Amino acid sequence: MHKRMPFTPLIRAIGLVGFGEFANRQGLNPVEMLQRASIPQDILRRQDGILSYRRFSGLLELCARCSGNPLFGLQFGLHQGVDVFGELFYLIRNARTVGDALAELRASYSLYFNDAEIGLDIEDGRARLSYSPNERDVPGVSQVEESSCGIGLQLMRTLAGSGWQPRAIRLRHLPLQDESHYLQALGLIPTFGARCSETEFDSSDLSLPLSSANETLHRLIADHMSRIERLAADELPSYVRQLLRHLLPSGRATIEKIADCLAIHPRTLQHWLAQEGTSFQRLLDETRQEMAGQCLADPSISMAQMSGLLGYSNPSGFNRAFNRWFGMSPLEWQRKHGIKRQPRLLRIGRSGAEH
Template sequence: MTSFVHGIALLGFEDFALAQGLDPRATLAEIGLPGDAQDGVISGVQFNALLELCARRSANPLFGLQFGLQQGAKALGDMLYAIQNAGSVGGALQALMQYFHVHSNGAQLQLERHGGYARLLYEVTDGEAHSVRQTVELAMGISAHLMQDLLQHAWKPRGLLLRHSSAAEPGLYRRLLGITPRFDSPVNAWVFDETLLNVPLSAADERLCQLARFHLDELARITLQELPGYVQKLLRIWLPHGQVCIEQVAEHLKLSPRSLQRYLRAENTSFQALLDDTRQALAARYLRDSSLSLTQLAGLLGYADLSTFSRAFSRWNGISPQKWKRHQLSASTAPLSPACPAAGPSV
């Protein structure tokens, strides 16, 4: 299965790349990514290759680490709401692990406890990604920033384990992280006192945490193939409350309208086609089952006026909504044909 990374992982990429002497648009294009890649979902292999290319072109072996430290926890996108509003640091890390696959399904986070110490482990699981040094260090930079946000001055890690060898002088790592990593380790992990997991988060909001988890659960269930059906579900819910546009749906999905249209085209449909299909189905249902006036129905389907709805209905069905409803009423009140008598035996 091809892995993906949510485009929010490129948060701040343009400014950071420019500061490193790179042309961000040209670098994205070289990897095969569009300029608006941050607004969609991108291949995990491409994301990994982008970081490796940037490190080489900028002659900065710590590109990934510095980029992660600059992004901070904001690069986690919607997950941050569930994380920050958990009851404790341990609860925040559990939320991070539970929903990390929404952010990236080509890597894994684990929390282990060993004799008074805890380890937050990170592993790239996408077998198609080759050198993953930059991706790993970016993740460790982001997670260090997250732990500092959660714990403030109490964040005093006992160690940083990295599976790869040192890409720069160890002192450079220490200046950036406050600690010298142990390279060529069997795992990638932050090591810290287990007691820190019990530290409560004073700003926790249980209701906001529940809402964030509900939204993440919804996103986790959506695959590209399921996206058209999910968009139609939103349309059925939102249309009775007013007009619905692609910008509203895209905002709910944390995508740009352009990216949403691109994904729908990949499934041989479009936002307008889904909107038409949904309106057509709802119009037939309301006309059959309700006594609403056509003007009220037009409003429920998000049309500005009755004439616009009538034109759309005639385009779908070849007749006006008034005639369609009369035909339906005639069919429902027509007397049933008498049953044919059973055939007698032949003589």
């Protein structure tokens, strides 16, 4: 059994929800900040996109420095609140109790993020909700931990009531600003230099019932989310496929671009993929084959549109590749599978124009 490679943590782009608005409030140009942090600006428009944790932490550090606000991360987390959980929040809020909701968070966290472990420990009538990053020495990690603190506080206030207040908040780092600013933002002064970043509260809060609980809806959402690909730390080929699906339509699905999204060198990416028994070219071909099958099943998509979605500059390139994969043309594949092409005029009528 081969040894798994070390791997850079990733998060879904939903981790940047509300960034544009908040950056503007801080006197920053969000597009400029994203560019300087080597993050594509279009990532704000696709929340299921994938983003390197190192790029994310670097972005928060850059924003804190450029805005002159050391508590940028903390205030950003408070601004985001439960919006950062996306669909996951609908699962959480339909649990029976606060404790059940936090258990759902821990179990489903890796659907969106693999940057940290979420812990929930109960001892002597106290509960501790913790955030432990998998990479602890990257620039900006203190900003991310404070952001997570703000998000966790807003989550608990959403679940347990707007007046909810923890017994204590602990942070691993030293204060980033005078402690009075923390008091203003959080309603209490955290303990700094702690073993891990955590929020402590009465364990009895875990038994609080949720007024929004709906068992049927909870079951439906849980079933839906069970089909979402997790960001598990040992599934590099899965990450690459997800990134390819997002980048192919823009024609930017190169190994250099994928490696840049993961904040690693292209040679490192090739080496890690080889350890997993695959290669970038193989994953590119497999992803294109999968997407081609999905596109061909829809007779309203033209060959020109299809080749563009798969990252080809013209239909002839797509046709050659398809013949190599399946030993037949795309049109022959459709005929074989009983899929009838729609007349060109009908396609134009539906979409307004055929590209």
